Amino acid sequence: MLYDGGKIVFGLLIFIVFVTLPFTLSIGKEYYKPKVEINTPQIMKLPEAERKCVESKEFMRREHMKMLIDWRDAVVREGKTLYVNSQGKTFNMSLQNTCMHCHSNKSKFCDECHNYVKVKPYCWDCHIEPKENIKKEAGL
Amino acid sequence: MLELALKGSPRYWGWLFFLAILIGAAFITYLYQFQIGLGITGMSRDVSWGLYIGQFTFLVGVAASAVTIVLPYYLHNYKKYGRIAVLGEFLAVPSILMCMLFIFVDLGQPMRVLNVLLHPTPNSIMFYDMIVLSGYLILNLLCGWVILMAEKKGAPPPKWIKPFLYIAICWAPSIHIVTAFLYQGLPGRDYWMTAIMAAKFLSSAFASGPSLLVILCMIVRKFTNFDPGKEAIQTLAKTAAYFLLVTIAFYLFEVFTAFYSGITSHQYSIIYLFKGLEGYSKLVPVMSICVLLAAIGLIILITPPLRKWEVTLAIGAASTFLCMWLEKGITLVVGGFIPNPFERVFEYWPTLPEAIITIGVWAVGFFVLTLLYKIASTVKEKAVFDKYGEKQIKVSV
Amino acid sequence: MSNINRREFLKILGIGAFIGLGGWSLFEVVGRGEIEAFVERYRKAPEALHAKRWAMVIDLKKLNPKIINDCTEACHRIHNVPKILNPKEEIKWIWEEKFKNAFPELKDEYMAPEIKNMSVLVLCNHCENPPCVRVCPTKATFKRKDGIVMMDMHRCIGCRFCMAGCPYGARSFNWRDPRQYVKNENPEFPFRMKGVVEKCTFCYERIDRGLPPACVEVSNGAIIYGDIADPNSEVRKVLSSNFAIRRKAKLGTKPSVYYLI
Numbered sequence: 001m002l003y004d005g006g007k008i009v010f011g012l013l014i015f016i017v018f019v020t021l022p023f024t025l026s027i028g029k030e031y032y033k034p035k036v037e038i039n040t041p042q043i044m045k046l047p048e049a050e051r052k053c054v055e056s057k058e059f060m061r062r063e064h065m066k067m068l069i070d071w072r073d074a075v076v077r078e079g080k081t082l083y084v085n086s087q088g089k090t091f092n093m094s095l096q097n098t099c100m101h102c103h104s105n106k107s108k109f110c111d112e113c114h115n116y117v118k119v120k121p122y123c124w125d126c127h128i129e130p131k132e133n134i135k136k137e138a139g140l
Numbered sequence: 141m142l143e144l145a146l147k148g149s150p151r152y153w154g155w156l157f158f159l160a161i162l163i164g165a166a167f168i169t170y171l172y173q174f175q176i177g178l179g180i181t182g183m184s185r186d187v188s189w190g191l192y193i194g195q196f197t198f199l200v201g202v203a204a205s206a207v208t209i210v211l212p213y214y215l216h217n218y219k220k221y222g223r224i225a226v227l228g229e230f231l232a233v234p235s236i237l238m239c240m241l242f243i244f245v246d247l248g249q250p251m252r253v254l255n256v257l258l259h260p261t262p263n264s265i266m267f268y269d270m271i272v273l274s275g276y277l278i279l280n281l282l283c284g285w286v287i288l289m290a291e292k293k294g295a296p297p298p299k300w301i302k303p304f305l306y307i308a309i310c311w312a313p314s315i316h317i318v319t320a321f322l323y324q325g326l327p328g329r330d331y332w333m334t335a336i337m338a339a340k341f342l343s344s345a346f347a348s349g350p351s352l353l354v355i356l357c358m359i360v361r362k363f364t365n366f367d368p369g370k371e372a373i374q375t376l377a378k379t380a381a382y383f384l385l386v387t388i389a390f391y392l393f394e395v396f397t398a399f400y401s402g403i404t405s406h407q408y409s410i411i412y413l414f415k416g417l418e419g420y421s422k423l424v425p426v427m428s429i430c431v432l433l434a435a436i437g438l439i440i441l442i443t444p445p446l447r448k449w450e451v452t453l454a455i456g457a458a459s460t461f462l463c464m465w466l467e468k469g470i471t472l473v474v475g476g477f478i479p480n481p482f483e484r485v486f487e488y489w490p491t492l493p494e495a496i497i498t499i500g501v502w503a504v505g506f507f508v509l510t511l512l513y514k515i516a517s518t519v520k521e522k523a524v525f526d527k528y529g530e531k532q533i534k535v536s537v
Numbered sequence: 538m539s540n541i542n543r544r545e546f547l548k549i550l551g552i553g554a555f556i557g558l559g560g561w562s563l564f565e566v567v568g569r570g571e572i573e574a575f576v577e578r579y580r581k582a583p584e585a586l587h588a589k590r591w592a593m594v595i596d597l598k599k600l601n602p603k604i605i606n607d608c609t610e611a612c613h614r615i616h617n618v619p620k621i622l623n624p625k626e627e628i629k630w631i632w633e634e635k636f637k638n639a640f641p642e643l644k645d646e647y648m649a650p651e652i653k654n655m656s657v658l659v660l661c662n663h664c665e666n667p668p669c670v671r672v673c674p675t676k677a678t679f680k681r682k683d684g685i686v687m688m689d690m691h692r693c694i695g696c697r698f699c700m701a702g703c704p705y706g707a708r709s710f711n712w713r714d715p716r717q718y719v720k721n722e723n724p725e726f727p728f729r730m731k732g733v734v735e736k737c738t739f740c741y742e743r744i745d746r747g748l749p750p751a752c753v754e755v756s757n758g759a760i761i762y763g764d765i766a767d768p769n770s771e772v773r774k775v776l777s778s779n780f781a782i783r784r785k786a787k788l789g790t791k792p793s794v795y796y797l798i
Contacts, residue, residue, distance in 0.1 A: 074579040076689050079681060079745050082580040093579070097725055125730040126690065128617075128722060177731035178695070179712035184625035188700040188710060248695020248710065248732025255675040255694050266674035266698055327668050327788040328704020405642070481706035481785075482638035486625070 034116040037108040042101060053102075054085050065121070068095060096127050104130040141289060144518040145511040151363070156510060159503045166500015169493045170245060178248055181494040186486035187477040191470065191498050192246035196239050198348070198469040199505075200273070200319045201341060203235035205349020206280060207312035208379050214305050220372045223526050224357060227368065229284030229308075230512040231353065236277040238505040245497055265321045272315045279308040284512075291527075292519045316341045323476065331409035331476040334397070340390040341468075347383035348464035350376040351437070351457040356513070358454060364517040365533045377453055381441035384460050388434060409475040412485070420485040423474060426466055433463035584747030589766030590665065590684035591739055592793040593750075594775050595658055597636075599759035605633050605656055608752040608760070612737070615751050617728050619718030628709040630737040631660040631752055639784060652798075658752070658760070661686060661707040661737040662784060662792030669699035669708065678734075684765075684793060685739040695732040704788050708736045765793065 002008060017024075043051055053060050055067075071093040074080040083091045092098050103109045106129045114121065173180050183190040209228035212218035244250055261267050283305055290297040320338035327333065354376045357368040398406035411417055413427045440446045440456025447453055474488045490498070526532040612618070612631045621627050637644040639657040663686045669678050670686060677692040678699055700708045714731045722728070726742070729735050740750035753760045763770035772795075775781075781795040 070579075072691060075745075076687065076691065077679070078579065079581060079585070079683075079741065080579040081582045081585070081745050084578045084580060090580075092582075096727060122730070126727040128724050128727060130724075177711065177713040179626055179731075183712075185627055185700075185709055186625075186706070188697045243696075246696070248697070248734075249693065249730075250732075252675075252692070252694045255677070255692055259675045259692065261674050261676050264672050264674040264698070266672070266696065270674075322698070323701075326672070326702050326704075327790060328785060329701065477701075481704055482634060483641040484638065 032116070034112045035108075036112050037105055038103070040102060040104045040109075042104055054083060054089075054091050054098075056086075068099075068123075071095070095123060100130045105132055106130060107132060141285070141292060141515055141519070144515045147518075148514060152510075152514065156507065159507045159510070162503035163500050163507065166497045166503065169496045169500070173245070173493060173497065174250070178246075180491060182489050182491045184486055184488065186480040186484075187474055187488035189246070189473050189477070190488055191490045191494055192242045194469040194473040195498060195501070196242040196246070197319055197323075197341075197473065198465055199235045199239045199242070200316055201345025201464075201468065202349050202352060203232040203239065203276060203280075204312045204316040204342070205345045205353075206232040207309055208346050208350050209353070209376070210283075210305070210312075211309050212375075214309065218375075219528050220369055220375060222528060223366075223520065223532050224353070224368045224372050226284050226288050226516050227353060227356065227360070227513065229280045230516055231349070231356065231509065232280040232312075233277060233284070233512060234505040234508040236273055236280070237508055238501050239273060240277075241501045241504060242498075245501065265318060265325060268318045269315075269322060272311065272318050276308070276311050276315050279304060279311055283308055284516075288516055288519055291523055294523065313342055316345050323472075328481060329476045330403075330406045331472075334394060336390050336393060340387060340394075343383045343386040343390055344464050344468060345383075347380050347387050348461050348468075350380040350383070351460040351464075354380065354457040355454060355461070358450065360513060360517055361534070364521060366517040366520040367532055367534045369532070373450075373453075374448065377441060377447050377457065380457065380460055381438075381447065384434070384438055384441060387464070388438065408479050408483075412478045413471050413475045417479060418485050420478075420487050422487045422489055423471055427471055430463050430466040430471065433459040433466070437463055582746055585745045586747055586749075588683045588764035590764065590793065591663065591744070591762065592684075592765035592772050592795065593663075593739075593753070593760060593762045594772050594781065594795045594797060595760050596758075596797040597655060597657060598797065599757070600656055600658060602656070604756055604759050605658060607755040607757075608658060609633065611751045611755045612740075614721065615723050615726060616738075617719050617722050617726055618735075619715035619728075620720070621715075621718050626712040628711065628715065628735065630709075630735070631658055633657070634659050640782070642785065642787075643782075655798075657796065659705070659707070659784070660752070660794065661739075662705055662790065662794045663737075663739055665791035665793065666789060668702040668704065668790060672698045672702040674698065681741070683744075685741055685744070686736075687738055687741060688735055690727075690729050690733045690735060693733040695734065697734060699734055704785050704790065705792075708734050710734050 055063075060067075071083065072095075074083075075093050081093055083093045085091065100106065106124075110121075181190060181192075206228035209221050209225055213221035213225045244253065247253060256267065256270055283301060286301045287297045317338045320341040323329070323332035324334060324337035354373055357373050357376070361367050395410060398410055408417060412420070413423055415421070416424050437456050437460035440452050441460065446456065478487070479485050520526075520532050524531065524533055609629075609631055613620070613629075616630060618630055619628050634657050635653070636655040636657050637648075637653045639659050644653060663684060665684065667678075667680060667686050670680050673679070674696060675692050675694055677689045677694070679687055679689070681687050695710070697710055700710060711729050711731045711733055716728050719728060740748070740752075743750060748754070750760075750762060753762045761771050761775060763772040765772050765776075767773065775797070776795060779797050781797050783792040783795055786792070
């Protein structure tokens with residue numbers, strides 16, 4: 001016999017309802033998939049064959065956060081500013097001046113996925129994001 | 141044993157509820173500070189530490205002062221402290237907790253606090269402070285708990301606890317010495333850069349801690365059936381008296397060195413605190429009260445009849461405690477920053493949000509202290525006799 | 538195993554958890570090794586400037602209000618240093634002080650007023666023996682191999698121990714979000730966030746790209762810089778032929794910023 005069985009079961013029920021809320025609340029709602037855009041003017045300017053990030057798409061998708069942290073430490077702590085990629089090409093390591101130079105659409109590039117997975121990197125607390133949505137700003 | 145904290149009188153619950161309200165208010169204020177930044181405090185570019193770090197410094201001392209009970213009891217078998225050893229240990233626990241909280245609320249980027257562990261830096265005194273504080277917290281919780289548990293069961297404490305007791309005794313001074321090293325190793329802060337800082341920290345700790353314990357013992361005796369013992373209280377008062385005397389002497393040594401040597405940069409902070417500098421004198425009233433309290437405390441504690449009469453003793457102990465609190469908790473830290481490296485005076489006074497957060501952290505400490513003392517006193521009440529066969533409950537009941 | 542009691546079960550569970558955690562951290566370390574191999578991909582720019590120990594000489598005779606203004610403006614503009622008017626929350630990397638404040642131990646009541654009140658540019662001294670680096674609990678401030686005392690604003694926890702440690706008042710704390718106080722931001726350099734300490738970084742970002750510090754560039758010759766470990770450098774030549782002083786030299790911090798008077 002379970003002492004206070006009723007109370008315990010009732011408590012468990014409440015718990016289950018709570019933890020399953022994200023699922024139950026989204027029943028019937030449209031499935032949202034992040035749509036990342038990489039068609040910025042800066043990227044489109046490049047010839048088709050050169051439209052590549054510093055590393056492969058798969059690597060960047062998986063490792064960009066680690067890479068940014070390693071870049072950061074290399075630049076800030078070791079004074080090394082150049083990155084030689086797997087193809088032997090050299091890049092200036094800078095979130096603001098290299099990454100965002102091509103990916104000038106933060107809202108459609110960074111935020112799209114970050115919002116989807118609900119992560120909030122604090123990069124933008126300090127680093128200046130490229131000016132996009134000039135129309136929106138003018139409207140404010 | 142924790143369940144003992146769950147049964148209590150309405151007054152007990154009322155007190156806890158009152159503390160909970162203070163904690164809640166402080167928590168909301170802290171969220172505000174978290175949002176805006178430390179700009180909501182009175183601290184500035186020139187006085188970059190204030191009330192928070194002052195409280196931290198003071199409370200490390202209170203925590204360390206547990207040794208003034210534990211050492212006579214365990215090393216010299218001073219039997220009168222048998223009953224209250226646990227009160228000392230259980231005072232150290234919330235004190236350290238408050239120290240940690242005060243450091244935390246003082247951080248500009250609290251979310252990154254684990255960087256201290258992620259990038260351990262043995263050349264920073266802060267690194268050692270972290271180690272000694274956490275070690276001391278664990279040691280006191282362990283020793284206090286195990287011994288009280290044994291008393292509850294009516295059995296002698298297990299043998300394996302002994303080494304921990306001795307380690308805790310050696311550990312206690314270390315926490316305050318390391319805290320003093322935070323200050324006394326800084327070039328260019330003349331008020332702090334003195335070798336007597338660590339010694340003065342210890343002596344003032346051993347004055348303020350026992351004073352607080354005198355008051356706490358009286359409170360415990362008033363509100364519970366557990367009697368810490370008149371003689372134990374008297375010995376605590378004597379300890380406080382000697383160390384208050386030593387602390388005042390150490391301070392005067394400092395004044396002598398600064399003024400007899402004639403080195404002006406060593407005098408500035410002292411002049412600022414007692415007389416004001418260049419017309420700035422916000423802390424002069426604080427320092428004056430501090431001197432007055434020291435005088436009251438000293439006169440009462442060193443005069444046997446006044447020390448023995450518990451009404452005056454309570455006043456003397458409270459004066460001593462408050463005096464040390466004002467000295468270490470406010471003037472020591474702020475005074476060290478004045479004047480600034482350009483010999484300009486920028487003053488400091490805590491803001492309301494800063495005060496609320498400070499009170500809230502103290503409330504957390506008193507909350508934990510109340511729970512631990514409730515457990516301890518209940519165990520003692522039930523055991524009736526102490527280890528030496530003497531009644532440890534009030535005879536009248 | 539049928540007679541295993543709860544106590545033993547918990548013990549085994551505890552040991553298991555301990556080994557598990559240990560294994561995890563081992564994995565972390567090995568994993569880190571992989572990333573270390575990666576590090577060779579990071580290189581210094583070929584145009585980067587090198588020195589054993591960077592130093593600066595500020596010629597006070599050559600300073601004038603315009604140069605002082607140019608230096609502070611240039612530095613604060615390119616580094617997005619906020620302009621906060623409240624002196625309690627002020628943030629400054631390089632700024633003007635009077636001689637008597639910059640060198641309080643040298644002031645004298647009979648000193649000529651024009652010397653006493655002479656303008657001095659002060660900044661982080663990039664000490665050879667920096668107390669701020671010594672006290673930092675996270676290595677957020679550290680000394681580079683070339684002597685620059687650097688600030689890693691990503692790592693700073695905002696304990697402000699370095700501000701208490703610095704005898705030169707060279708460090709500023711972000712008491713609130715600085716962004717709103719920056720006008721005309723430099724899009725090539727970041728801001729800082731609230732709750733971190735900042736200071737002059739000897740323009741590490743320019744040095745590493747082969748450029749002199751910004752203040753040197755706009756100072757019209759009033760500030761020179763170079764490798765003080767190199768006997769043939771300009772700073773060494775100036776120091777060997779002039780009387781130079783350093784701020785609070787008796788503290789043993791060995792500042793790398795010299796002043797000619």
